[in-house]
Amino acid sequence: TLWNLPDGHAVNRIALKRPAGDAELIGSADGKWRLAKPLDAPVDTENVNFILDRLDNLTATRIVSVGKKTRAYYERGANPISATFNAALPNAATSRPAGKVHTFNMAILNSKVYGWMTGDPLGRVGVFTGKLYTQFAAEVRDRKVLAFDPAGITEIALTSGNTQIVLNKLDSGWKYPDDADLQIDLTAVTKYLDQIKSTRAIRFVKDPGDGKFGLAKSEAWITLELTAGDTKISIAVSRTGSDETANRYASVTGVEGVFTISAEAAASLGRKIADFKKQITPS
Numbered sequence: 537t538l539w540n541l542p543d544g545h546a547v548n549r550i551a552l553k554r555p556a557g558d559a560e561l562i563g564s565a566d567g568k569w570r571l572a573k574p575l576d577a578p579v580d581t582e583n584v585n586f587i588l589d590r591l592d593n594l595t596a597t598r599i600v601s602v603g604k605k606t607r608a609y610y611e612r613g614a615n616p617i618s619a620t621f622n623a624a625l626p627n628a629a630t631s632r633p634a635g636k637v638h639t640f641n642m643a644i645l646n647s648k649v650y651g652w653m654t655g656d657p658l659g660r661v662g663v664f665t666g667k668l669y670t671q672f673a674a675e676v677r678d679r680k681v682l683a684f685d686p687a688g689i690t691e692i693a694l695t696s697g698n699t700q701i702v703l704n705k706l707d708s709g710w711k712y713p714d715d716a717d718l719q720i721d722l723t724a725v726t727k728y729l730d731q732i733k734s735t736r737a738i739r740f741v742k743d744p745g746d747g748k749f750g751l752a753k754s755e756a757w758i759t760l761e762l763t764a765g766d767t768k769i770s771i772a773v774s775r776t777g778s779d780e781t782a783n784r785y786a787s788v789t790g791v792e793g794v795f796t797i798s799a800e801a802a803a804s805l806g807r808k809i810a811d812f813k814k815q816i817t818p819s
Contacts, residue, residue: 538653538662539594539640541623547591548635549622552676555615557742559676565626571677575792578678586671591621594640596651596662604659610650613643617672618654642669679737681788681795684762684769686729691763694807695753701809712809719814728812731804732760732771737795738783749785749794750774757784758805773802 541547548563560573561584569584571577601607624635639654642664649669652661690705703720704711710720741749753759757775761768774785782799 537593537595538651538656538660539591539638541592544625545623545635546626547588547621547623550587550591551620552672553616553618553620554673555617556673556739561676577792579676580674580679583671583674583676586674587619587676590668590671591619591623591640594651594653596664599660599662600650601661602658607652607659607661610643610645610652610661611641613645613650616641616643617669618642619672642672644669675737675739677737677740679795681737681786681791682733682735682769682771684733684764686726686733688764689729689762690765691761692725692729693761693763694805695759696757696806701807701812703812710812712812715809718809719816720812721814724812724814728807729762732762735786735797735801735805737786738798739796741785741794741796749787750776751785751787751794758802760805771805773797773805 546563550561552559552561557574559571561569561579562572563569569579569581571579601610618639618641620637620639622635622637640651641654642649642651644650649664649666650661651664651668652659692701692703694701702713703725704713709722710725712718712720750756751772751774753772755775756772758771758773760771762771768789770789772787777783777785777796777799781796783796784799784802785794786797786802787794
């Protein structure tokens with residue numbers, strides 16, 4: 537065991553340094569957390585809670601090295617991650633991070649994850665699971681990028697390549713203006729809107745740059761525009777992802793920055809008009 541949270545203490549601040557981008561998390565007296573850097577935003581509760589649980593107790597699978605001189609070998613590992621955190625007795629009278637500062641470090645060497653605590657007088661290094669590394673590397677910003685009431689959507693405009701599908705919601709149900717006689721399946725439209733709403737970011741891009749992700753209307757693979765009264769929600773999905781993954785880049789109106797979604801999530805946003813056509817069952 538490299539670290540145990542002292543009895544009665546709580547972690548109230550975490551500063552993460554990671555290859556995908558740094559982040560600072562601030563906890564409040566009521567146990568709620570927010571992202572403070574690189575921007576002020578809600579956190580992904582599941583991922584943050586995982587990190588907090590692990591900072592209660594950091595126990596390695598086994599200790600592989602003792603001594604600061606030998607620890608230097610592991611410090612040269614690839615893709616380092618560090619979590620610097622404040623641990624203090626709860627104090628509702630202050631909202632500023634307080635308490636002693638500790639740092640847990642990880643690096644990858646020969647496909648294994650090694651971890652150590654800065655300031656450990658024994659200079660111990662332990663082997664940790666890949667899952668631990670993955671969770672500390674995971675997105676800590678809230679990954680819910682779409683918030684709307686499907687029942688309030690009155691128009692769906694889906695463009696893919698040179699094909700556009702527009703559906704309008706009328707008192708009589710959903711209609712396809714290009715073919716007024718085509719019967720639209722309400723259940724199919726509802727499921728599609730639920731699918732859109734459930735889209736989750738995998739990770740927000742560290743440096744969006746200027747249009748280098750292919751999300752402009754003329755370049756995007758899929759563009760979606762949802763209308764609810766005077767409000768319009770625009771969604772854009774890129775044709776390709778990075779060289780390392782099949783994930784696609786995406787952007788949403790009102791959400792700062794570019795993020796990635798899985799290739800499967802991107803494909804699920806694509807539809808043909810036949811997917812919304814009401815199926816007539818022979819009597």
